[in-house]
Amino acid sequence: MSSKRNGPAPKVETKAWVPVTIRDVAKVAGVSTGTVSNVLNRPDIVAGATRQRVLDAVDSTGFIRNTQAYQLRGGRSHTVGVVVLDVSNPFFTEMFRGAESRLQSEGYVLMLASTDDSIEREANFVRAMEEHRVEGILITPAAADLANLSGLKTRGVPTVLLDRKATADEFCSVTVDDIRGGELAARHLFDAGHANIVFVNGPTAIRQCRDRRQGVRKAVRARAKASSIEATELSVAALTVRHGEEVVDRILAISPRATAVMCANDLLALGVLRGLAQRGVRVPEDLAVVGYDDLIFGSMLSPALTSVRQPAFELGVTAAQLLLDEVHNPDHRHREVRFEPELVVRASSSSSH
C-alpha cells in the first residue's frame, strides 16, 4: 500500500458547517417555524407565494431535515435492521437485495450487520438496532434457541426470521423446504435411470443437512418398492471444496460402483468434480453429479452443474412484505411462508449416458 499526497497537502476546509435548523429557514423566509414545517409536510395548505419563498430558503440554506427530531416527535424511523450470518455469502446478499428492493420503494433505509455465528455479536447488533428504533428486524438467528430475540418479542418490534422457522408462532418467518429439495435432487437421479447413488452429506448438526438427508431418504423409500435402488450415505466434516475433493476416493471405492453423486451443497459438488477430473472420471458419462444451492458459478462450469436453487431474492422480498404487514396492519397474524426449492438440470447430470 502506498500513501500519496498531491501538492502541499491543504488543511481540510476550516469554515465549519453550522447545522441549519428549521428555525434558520424560517428566519430567511420571513415566516414562522410552523409554516416551514407545513411546507415540508403538507405543502397544499400553505399559500403558493409563501411556499415558494420557503422552498427557496431551504435551498439557499442547504437545510436537511433532522430525522431524530422528527422521530422523537412521534414520527417513524424509516429504518429496518437486517442481521445475517455472513455478508459475503451470496445466499444472504441475494436475500438482502430482495428485502432492499421491496423496502426502498417504501422509503426505508436498511441497517446491515453480520454476526459470523456469534451469539454475542448478534445480541449487540439487535440491541443497537433497538436503540436506533428500527421499525422492524429481519434476522437469521445464530443460536438454536431464540433467546436473543425475546426482547424484540416483548417490546413488540416486528421481526421476521430468515430461513428459520419460529419455535411457536412467535414470529413470522420465511423458509425453504430443504426436505423437498433433497427429495427433488434424488428423484431426478432416479428418474434418469440411476439405481445406485451416493449422497455426500455435511454434519447433521446443521439443520439444512438433516433436512436434505431426510428428503433423499424419502425419495429412496418412494422408489424402493417398485424397483431395486440404493443410496449410500457418506458424511464429511464440513461443506467445503476440499472436503468434496477428499471424499472422491470413498465414492469410487463403493461397490457396486455408483453411477451418480448427490452433494449436500455446491461447494462439495465442486470439490467432487475436481477430484473426478483429476482421476479421469468423466462427468456425466461415468458419473453424474448434482449439487445444492445453485451458486452462480455452478452454471459457468463445464460441465455446468445441476443444482437445487433456493429463491433467495424472493425470500427477501417476502420477508420484507411480512414485516411491512406487521408494521402497518393492526390485524396482522404471524405466519410461515415456505418456499419450494427448484431443481435446475444442467449438463453434469443430463441423461446423455
Added chain:
Amino acid sequence: MSSKRNGPAPKVETKAWVPVTIRDVAKVAGVSTGTVSNVLNRPDIVAGATRQRVLDAVDSTGFIRNTQAYQLRGGRSHTVGVVVLDVSNPFFTEMFRGAESRLQSEGYVLMLASTDDSIEREANFVRAMEEHRVEGILITPAAADLANLSGLKTRGVPTVLLDRKATADEFCSVTVDDIRGGELAARHLFDAGHANIVFVNGPTAIRQCRDRRQGVRKAVRARAKASSIEATELSVAALTVRHGEEVVDRILAISPRATAVMCANDLLALGVLRGLAQRGVRVPEDLAVVGYDDLIFGSMLSPALTSVRQPAFELGVTAAQLLLDEVHNPDHRHREVRFEPELVVRASSSSSH
C-alpha cells in the same frame, strides 16, 4: 410458495408495549431522571447503592435508550452509511466486511444501500443518510462527476470514496492500481515465455478497463525493445461469461496463433475457458489464460484460474480508518491510499508447456 398456519391462528399479542422512558425508570428506582442518566453515562459519580437500584429498575422495566433523543441532545449517531453499486458483487461485499470489521469495534452500525448504477437512487440514499445524520459515508460513486456528493462536502460530512479517486483533494479515497494490475498480468505471461498474447478487454468507457489496458501496453513497451513480442487487443461489449465465450473464435482466428490470453476480468476468462473446452483446446498446454479480480470460484476451477487479486477487505478496513480519522482528528488531511493488486498464479497459466 405455500402459506401455512399452525392451529387457530392466534391474534398477535394485544398488550401493546408502551415505550419505557428514562422517567419511568426514575420513578421505579425512586430517583430523578438526572441520576438515571448518570448511572447510564457516568456510573462512577453515583453512589453504589443508588446505582444498583437504578440498574435493577432498568432491568425490570426493560428500558432501552432512545438514540434519537440522545443524539438530538448533541450525542453522536454511531452510524455510518455505505453506498455501493451492487450488493451482490463479491468485491463490494468483501469491502463491506472490511469496513464493518473496523467500525463495529468502535460501536458503529452500518447502513447499506446499493444504487445499481442509478444516479438518482444514489442521490436519494445519500440524502436519506444525511437526514439520519450518519457520521460519515463510504461510497462508490455511480456518476463520473461527483455532483451528488457536493452537499456532503459543503456540509462537512466525512466521506471516503471507494475504488475511485477524488477529482481534486475533496475527499479521501481508497483505490487499487489497475494500471499496475494489467501490467503484472501481462508481464507474467511474457516472463513465462509467451511472445504473442491476446488481451480481451471490456468497454473502455469503464475506467477499470482503460487502466488495465494501459498497464498491458506498458508491459508491452517495456519488452518490445529487447525481444519480439506482440499483444493483440480484442474488445467485447460487456464483462460477462457469455461475451467471453463468444470471443473465443476471434481469439483462435488470430495468426500467428497466440499462446496466451489475458482477460479484463474473471467472468470473461471463465467464458473463454468454456469456449476453449468446447473446441478441445487445452489449457494451459495449448493456450494459457489469465483473468482479473480473483473471484472465489476461479480457484475452484480445473485448471484453477490465474488472476489478479484486489485486496477488497483491506480496502474496506482502510476506508473505515480514513473515515474515523476524519471524524476524530481535527488535523485531518484528505489523502488517497492506493493498494497494489497481487498476481495469483495458478494452473491455467503455469509454465508447464
Added chain:
DNA sequence: TCTAATTATTGAAACGTGTCAAGTACTCGA
C-alpha cells in the same frame, strides 16, 4: 459543636421537529 469541604442528588433547560388551538387578514354577500 461549628464550619468547611466533599459527595450525591436534583430539576429545569435545551436539542430540532410536528401539531394544533388560536389568531389575523382577506373575501364575499347582503
Added chain:
DNA sequence: TCGAGTACTTGACACGTTTCAATAATTAGA
C-alpha cells in the same frame, strides 16, 4: 358597511435525553 366565512399563519408545547448549576446530605477538621 357589516358580519360571517374562508384562507393562511402563528407560536407554544411535547417528544426523551443529557447537562449543569444549585441544593442537600455527609464527612472531616479544629
